[in-house]
Amino acid sequence: MRxxxxxxxxxxxxxxxxxxxxAQRGYDVVGEAGSVADARAVLALLHPDALLLDxxxxxxxxxxxxxxxxxxxxxxxxxxxxxxxxxxPPRLIERSGATGFVAKTEIMVTDLKPYLx
Amino acid sequence: MGALGYDHAGELLGRDSHETIHYxxxxxxxxxxxxxxxxxxxxxxxxxxxxxxxxxRRDGSMFPVSYVSAPLELREGRGxxxxxxxxxxxxxxxxxxxERETTLKExxxxxxxxxxxxxxxxxxxxxxxxxxxxxxxxxxxPLVEMSxxxxxxxxxVIGAWSDGxxxxxxxxxxxxxxxxxSARVRETGRPARIDDFAGIPGTIAxxxxxxxxxxxxxxxxxxxxxxxxxxxxxxxxEAPLPDGTEDRLADFTELVATAISTGQARDALARLADxxxxxxxxxxxxxxxxxxxELFASVADEVSRVLRLSLVELCxxxxxxxxxxxxxxxxxxxxxxxxxxxxxxSLTAVVRRTARPARVDDYAALPGAIGDAARKGGVQxxxxxxxxxxxxVWGVVSAGAGAGELVPPEAETRLSEFxxLVATAISNTQAREDLRLLADxxxxxxxLATLVAEGAEPELVFDAVCRETGRLLAAxxxxxxxxxxxxxxxxxxxxxxxxxxxxxxxxxxxxxxxxDALVHDTAAPGRVDSYDRATGELADLLRRLGIRSEVxxxxxxxxxxxxxxxxxxxxxxxxxxxxxxxxxxxAELIATAVSNATARSELVASRARIVEAADEQRRxxxxxxxxxxxxxxxxxxxxxxxxxxxxxxxPALRSLLQEGLMHSRSAIAELxxxxxxxxxxxxxxxxxxxxxxxxxxRAPLPVKFEIDDRRYPAAVESAAYFVVAEALTNxxxxxxxxxxxxxxxxxxxxxxxxxxxxxxxxxxxxPGGGVSGLVDRLAALDGSLALESPPGGGTRIRAEIPVPVSx
Numbered sequence: 053m054r055x056x057x058x059x060x061x062x063x064x065x066x067x068x069x070x071x072x073x074x075a076q077r078g079y080d081v082v083g084e085a086g087s088v089a090d091a092r093a094v095l096a097l098l099h100p101d102a103l104l105l106d107x108x109x110x111x112x113x114x115x116x117x118x119x120x121x122x123x124x125x126x127x128x129x130x131x132x133x134x135x136x137x138x139x140x141p142p143r144l145i146e147r148s149g150a151t152g153f154v155a156k157t158e159i160m161v162t163d164l165k166p167y168l169x
Numbered sequence: 170m171g172a173l174g175y176d177h178a179g180e181l182l183g184r185d186s187h188e189t190i191h192y193x194x195x196x197x198x199x200x201x202x203x204x205x206x207x208x209x210x211x212x213x214x215x216x217x218x219x220x221x222x223x224x225x226r227r228d229g230s231m232f233p234v235s236y237v238s239a240p241l242e243l244r245e246g247r248g249x250x251x252x253x254x255x256x257x258x259x260x261x262x263x264x265x266x267x268e269r270e271t272t273l274k275e276x277x278x279x280x281x282x283x284x285x286x287x288x289x290x291x292x293x294x295x296x297x298x299x300x301x302x303x304x305x306x307x308x309x310x311p312l313v314e315m316s317x318x319x320x321x322x323x324x325x326v327i328g329a330w331s332d333g334x335x336x337x338x339x340x341x342x343x344x345x346x347x348x349x350x351s352a353r354v355r356e357t358g359r360p361a362r363i364d365d366f367a368g369i370p371g372t373i374a375x376x377x378x379x380x381x382x383x384x385x386x387x388x389x390x391x392x393x394x395x396x397x398x399x400x401x402x403x404x405x406x407e408a409p410l411p412d413g414t415e416d417r418l419a420d421f422t423e424l425v426a427t428a429i430s431t432g433q434a435r436d437a438l439a440r441l442a443d444x445x446x447x448x449x450x451x452x453x454x455x456x457x458x459x460x461x462x463e464l465f466a467s468v469a470d471e472v473s474r475v476l477r478l479s480l481v482e483l484c485x486x487x488x489x490x491x492x493x494x495x496x497x498x499x500x501x502x503x504x505x506x507x508x509x510x511x512x513x514x515s516l517t518a519v520v521r522r523t524a525r526p527a528r529v530d531d532y533a534a535l536p537g538a539i540g541d542a543a544r545k546g547g548v549q550x551x552x553x554x555x556x557x558x559x560x561x562v563w564g565v566v567s568a569g570a571g572a573g574e575l576v577p578p579e580a581e582t583r584l585s586e587f588x589x590l591v592a593t594a595i596s597n598t599q600a601r602e603d604l605r606l607l608a609d610x611x612x613x614x615x616x617l618a619t620l621v622a623e624g625a626e627p628e629l630v631f632d633a634v635c636r637e638t639g640r641l642l643a644a645x646x647x648x649x650x651x652x653x654x655x656x657x658x659x660x661x662x663x664x665x666x667x668x669x670x671x672x673x674x675x676x677x678x679x680x681x682x683x684x685d686a687l688v689h690d691t692a693a694p695g696r697v698d699s700y701d702r703a704t705g706e707l708a709d710l711l712r713r714l715g716i717r718s719e720v721x722x723x724x725x726x727x728x729x730x731x732x733x734x735x736x737x738x739x740x741x742x743x744x745x746x747x748x749x750x751x752x753x754x755x756a757e758l759i760a761t762a763v764s765n766a767t768a769r770s771e772l773v774a775s776r777a778r779i780v781e782a783a784d785e786q787r788r789x790x791x792x793x794x795x796x797x798x799x800x801x802x803x804x805x806x807x808x809x810x811x812x813x814x815x816x817x818x819x820p821a822l823r824s825l826l827q828e829g830l831m832h833s834r835s836a837i838a839e840l841x842x843x844x845x846x847x848x849x850x851x852x853x854x855x856x857x858x859x860x861x862x863x864x865x866x867r868a869p870l871p872v873k874f875e876i877d878d879r880r881y882p883a884a885v886e887s888a889a890y891f892v893v894a895e896a897l898t899n900x901x902x903x904x905x906x907x908x909x910x911x912x913x914x915x916x917x918x919x920x921x922x923x924x925x926x927x928x929x930x931x932x933x934x935x936p937g938g939g940v941s942g943l944v945d946r947l948a949a950l951d952g953s954l955a956l957e958s959p960p961g962g963g964t965r966i967r968a969e970i971p972v973p974v975s976x
Contacts, residue, residue, distance in 0.1 A: 063800050069807050108795070113854055135799045136841055136850060141859045156803045157837060160810035 054080040055169045058100040061133075062086040062110050066156065070104065073160060079168065088112035095121070102129040102168040105150075107139045115140055115148045122149035131167040133159065174226030186251060190224045195231060210240040210249040221260075224253065232257050272307075276417070279307035284424050297328020297425075298339065301400075304421050305330050308414065310402040312382065315390065315425065316343070317398040318355055327398065333405075336376045347371015350387035354399045360415035362386035377403065384409035388418035392430045400425060440475075447471035448586055455594040458601070464594050465496025465505070472568055472587050473498040476580055480548050480569035483591065484509070484517055486562060492517050495564070499571075501546030513537020516553035520565045526581035528552040532569075547571045554584035556592045563595060606641075613637040614754060621762045624769065630762040631662035634734070638755045639664045642748050644736035646670035646716060649724070649759060650685055651732040658685040658707060661732065669714045669739050680705020684721035688733045694722040694749035694756075711737070718743035722753035724760045726767075734759060776949035777884065784887045787848040794844045799837065806833045852890050856880045860890050861911055869901050874911040881920055885970050888946050889913060889922050892954070892968050895943055896924035904928025904964060915972065922968040932958035943968075 057079045059067050064086070071081045082098045085091035088111050091103075103121070107114035118130045130150040132140060137155040145153050151167045173190060187205045194200045202208060206217050217238045223231045236253035283303050286296050297315050305313040314329035314337040323344045329337045337343075345352040347370040353361040363369065364384045366377050377385070380403075387401035400422045404410050451471055454464050465483045473481040482503040483496035493508045503509070511518040513536040519527040529535060529551050532543045543551070548569035556564040566588050570576050577583075617637060620630050631649050639647040646665035650658045658679050663670035679686045682703030687695045697703070698718045700711050711719075719737040723730045734756040738744055809830040813823065844850065852860035858876040865872035881889070893911055900909050906928030913922045933956075944954050952970035 063804075065804050066800070066807070069804065069811070073807075073811065108850075108854070115855075135795055135803050136844070138841065138845070138863060139850060139854075141851065141855065141862045143862065144855060144859060157806045157834060160807050160814070 054078060055102055056080045056082045056098070056100045057102045057104060057168060058083050058085065058091065058094060058098065059104045060085045060088075060091040060109065060114070061104070061106040062108075063106070063135075070159065074104075074164075077164065079164075086110070088117050091117070101127075102131070104131050104133060104168070107132055107134040107153075115144050115150070118150045119148040129167065129169050131164065173224065174228055174230075186249075191222070193225060193231075195223045207236070207238045207251055208249060210238050211247050214240045214247060216240065221256070233260050276307045276420075279303045280420065280424065283421060286428070298330055299328075300421070300425060301328050301330035304400070304418070305332075305402070308402065308417055310410070310414070311405060312337075312403040313400065314403075315398060315400045316351060318345075318351075318396060324351055324355075324398065335380055335382075335403075343373050343376075345371075345373070347374050349373045349377075350385050350401050351399045354387050354389045354401075355396055358389050358391065358396045360386065360388040360419055362410065362415050364409035381405045383407070386410045386415040386418060388415050388422040390422045390426045390429065392426045397426065397429060444475050444583060444586070447475045448590060451587065451590045455590055455597065458597070461495070461595070461598060462505075464591070466498070467496075468566065468587055468591055469496045469498035472566060472584065476552075476568050476577060476583065478551075478568040478574055478576065478580075479571045480546060480551070481567065483556075483564060483566050485564040486521055492521075492565070501548065501569070502542040503546070503567075509539055509542075511539070513540050515539035515543070516551055516567050517565055520553045520555045520567075521562055524555050524557065524562045526552065526554040526585060528576060528581065530576075543569065549574070550576050552576050552580040552584060554581055554588045556588045556595065558592050558595050558599070563592065566591065610641055610751060610754070613641055614758065617755070617758050621758060621765060624765065625762075627762055627766045628662065631759065632664070634755050634759055634762075635662050635664035635670075638734065638736060638752060639666070642720075642736050642744060642751060644720075644744060644748075645739045646714070646737045648735045648737070649732060650735065652679070652685065652689050652730055658683075658733075667739070669716055669737070671710065671714070675710070677707040677710065678705065680707040683707050683711070684719040684735050684737075685733050688721045688723045689730055692723050692725065692730050694720075694753045696720045696743065696749055698743045715739040717741065720744050720748045720752055722749055722756040724756045724763070726760050726764055731760065731763060773951055777951075780888075780946060780949045781884045784848070784884055788853055788883075791844045791848045791850060791853075794840060795850065799840050799844070802833055802837045802840065806830060806837065809833060848887070849890070852886060853883075857886050857889055857913060860886075861893055861913070864894055864897055865911070868897055868909070870906060870908060872897065872909045872911060876911070876913045877915055879915070881915075881972055884950060885920055885972055888943075888950055888952065888970055889920060889968070891946070892922055892943050892966070893924055895940065896966050899932065899940075900924075900926045900928065900964070903932065906963070918972055918974070920968075920970045920972050922966075922970070924966045925963065927963045929960070930958045930962045930964055931960040932956065932964045 057074055059070055059074075059081060061067050061070075067084050071084070074081050082100050083094045085094050088109050103118075105114045105118055109117070114132055118132060121128055122130065126149070132145060132150050132153045133156050134140065134153075135156055137157065140153050154162050154164070154167065187202045187208060191205055191207060192200055206219060209215060209217050218236075220235050222234055222236065224234050225231045233256045234253040235256050236251050238249045238251045241248040241250045283300050286299055286303075301313040301315055304310065311333065312329070312331040312335050314326055314335070316324040316326045318324050319342070323342050325342045326337045326339050328339050329335065343351070345355060349369065349371055350361050350363055351373065352371075362385065366374055366383060366385070382403040382405055385401055385403040387399045389396050390398040390400055400418050402410060402414060402418060451464070451468055454467055459467075469481045469483055473479055479499040480501045481498040482494050482501070484492040485495050486492050487508070491508050491510050494503050494505050497504050509517065511521060515535060515537055516527055516529050517539060531550060532540060532548050535543065546569075548571065551567055551569035553565050553567040555562045556566065566584055568576075568580065568584060617630065617634055620633055635647040635649055638644070645667060646663065646669045648663040648671045649661045650671075651661050653659055656679055657676050660671045660673050660675040663673050679689060680703060682697065682700070683705070684695065684697045685707065687697060696719065700708055700717060700719070703711075716737040716739055719735050721733045721735040724732040724734060734752055736744060736748060736752055809826055813826050813830065818826070849860050849863065851863055856879070858878045861874050861876050865874055880886070897909065897911075900906055904926045906926035909924065909926040911924050913920060915921075940954070940956070947954050947968060947970060950970050952968060955967045956964070957967075958964040
């Protein structure tokens with residue numbers, strides 16, 4: 053079973069890049085969203101297994117969103133990311149329940165299995 | 170022979186001498202021959218002399234003789250020869266002399282007695298009468314009188330003595346309307362005599378003739394070079410007074426003159442001493458600052474005593490043209506508290522008009538209420554002097570003579586000495602009062618100015634001003650109202666003793682006739698003396714509260730009337746003139762306070778806005794960086810990474826790509842640092858706690874932190890973050906510490922931030938350094954920074970930033 057992933061990021065170029073990379077690594081990218089609102093909609097429709105979630109979204113904070121989603125569904129695997137490697141304090145990430153944080157500059161060179169499954 | 174009364178010797182020869190001429194003693198008793206000294210020489214042969222003996226003439230009359238009896242040797246035996254002299258003439262002459270001597274002695278004794286009387290002060294009727302008696306007795310004159318010449322051309326008898334009735338009673342006054350002795354003495358200043366009063370015209374001459382006096386003589390009493398009076402003697406006898414009587418009288422008049430002079434002098438001295446003592450007593454009261462009532466009563470008593478006039482009063486002139494009695498002595502209608510209209514030419518009215526002393530010689534016909542009351546009080550005549558304070562006639566002291574009293578000469582001058590003292594006292598009191606008021610006012614203004622300068626909250630200043638003003642002006646109520654642009658009066662603060670001020674918060678339309686409207690229209694201090702006719706809700710409220718009149722001054726801010734400071738009273742009498750001017754000084758303080766407060770809050774707001782604008786700008790830059798350049802670079806990195814993932818890359822290509830990637834990553838890192846330095850995104854996104862955590866993580870030494878996990882306004886978080894960032898940087902650079910601690914908590918509306926380390930201390934605020942920049946940023950938010958860094962004792966920074974409550 054391929055892991056079904058939802059990419060939530062408002063940078064289209066990045067989404068394109070990551071989608072290709074994830075697909076190459078054997079993930080099933082089921083959808084993309086550019087905002088918290090969009091993400092909610094897609095989530096309700098597609099029920100992905102995992103999320104690649106940017107911390108800075110135009111209509112909300114990714115960490116807070118993650119916490120919210122995970123308290124509703126503890127099985128969801130969420131990886132937080134950001135342009136800024138120091139965007140999220142480790143403690144907050146832990147508390148949110150996300151499986152981890154991978155800076156965008158490291159995604160291409162990091163094994164995402166521990167995070168996304 | 171003739172002496173003995175014999176015609177010829179033949180009658181005597183052969184007769185026994187003794188028996189013939191010496192046979193009796195002067196008293197008529199027998200004189201035996203054996204005892205006769207004349208015969209002794211016959212017996213003894215001595216010569217006998219006798220100074221005084223008595224011989225008898227042929228007719229039996231005797232006469233005094235002195236004789237010598239000498240022995241004579243005759244054939245018959247011894248005989249005696251007697252030679253004698255008739256000494257009757259001599260004896261008589263001696264007797265006259267003796268009499269004269271006695272008279273002289275008596276006169277001298279009388280002079281001495283009169284002198285003694287004079288020395289004792291010949292100033293009373295009894296003494297003058299005694300002098301008249303002495304003179305009459307020693308000069309053997311039937312009538313002696315002494316009179317004083319009065320300024321009006323008459324004379325007053327001051328003492329007289331006579332062995333019979335006479336018209337010259339002491340105290341009687343006689344016009345010098347004829348060529349009488351007194352008139353001539355007065356004219357010439359020399360003794361005079363009239364040997365026959367028959368036909369002499371004039372009142373005195375008439376009375377004199379009636380009494381049976383036929384002649385007289387007089388001598389002037391000259392005191393201090395002036396013909397003060399006359400001492401005159403009269404006789405009812407046929408013969409005129411002996412020659413020289415007037416000169417002998419002159420001896421006595423000299424003494425009397427001296428006595429009078431001395432007496433006058435002594436009187437004057439006594440009076441002067443009395444007056445000085447009285448003035449001193451009053452001056453002491455003035456110096457001690459005695460109450461006005463005490464002073465006025467005392468002055469009335471002293472004046473009464475010094476002038477010997479029993480009806481004294483002090484009056485104050487009122488603005489309405491009446492006079493109020495403020496002090497009095499004696500039983501009369503002009504008692505303290507009574508108020509009199511100045512109708513008629515009374516002393517009170519005349520003094521006020523002329524500002525000079527005046528006297529009324531006869532109250533009998535004086536018209537007006539004061540005249541009536543004076544007559545009822547028994548005032549016959551009076552004198553008054555003005556009390557002049559600061560150049561205007563403030564009041565008057567009047568002294569009236571009752572029955573039997575005389576207004577003394579120069580009473581006006583003497584009264585003026587007292588009025589001068591009273592004027593000084595009043596001036597002093599007024600000056601003291603004015604000074605006290607001024608001092609009070611200055612003190613109050615100072616207190617309030619201090620409040621304003623310390624930047625006390627406007628409400629505090631308003632309350633204080635209302636309270637101080639109320640006390641100072643003795644007002645019943647004080648209100649500060651703000652005049653709104655839409656024509657309302659909004660009470661901002663108020664004070665009163667009896668809850669008669671308009672309650673703060675009351676908002677009412679400006680009504681006609683109220684002080685609010687008046688000051689609003691005129692932009693000047695003003696007064697409304699009666700609210701009876703004012704209309705509108707505001708006036709109704711004031712009437713309901715009981716306020717009857719008000720005084721107000723404008724609070725002018727930037728050229729327009731912001732509000733009015735109002736003092737009101739619920740008493741019938743409006744606040745005194747000048748209250749509005751004093752109020753104006755306090756209104757100015759309020760204007761300053763309001764301006765200050767406005768300016769200050771504007772300043773604070775302005776600085777805060779500047780800081781916020783700067784912060785906002787930084788956040789935007791960071792965001793733009795993030796959304797723009799950083800994202801592009803990320804894309805560059807990812808693209809290059811993707812490229813490097815290809816399997817069969819020519820080594821040259823691979824190495825080029827790797828180089829490119831390295832630069833890209835560096836660029837990202839640098840941009841990130843840059844953005845972080847400008848404004849850490851983490852602070853914006855997650856608040857102070859998260860940001861401090863990040864700082865702690867990057868620090869080269871362990872940093873413990875305890876941060877309130879809450880969000881603060883952006884400007885506050887920014888300022889706090891940069892304080893911590895700067896502090897931790899300094900710790901890393903200079904402190905040589907082993908650990909540091911950061912704390913942040915919200916205490917009483919203030920964010921309290923602390924950064925401590927256990928390093929070497931000795932940190933100072935260098936101007937232009939990072940810390941001073943922080944201080945400026947904190948100051949813009951009304952915050953503060955404290956630095957404690959004892960050498961060797963570590964460093965502790967404490968910042969306090971007020972957290973504004975969002976409105």
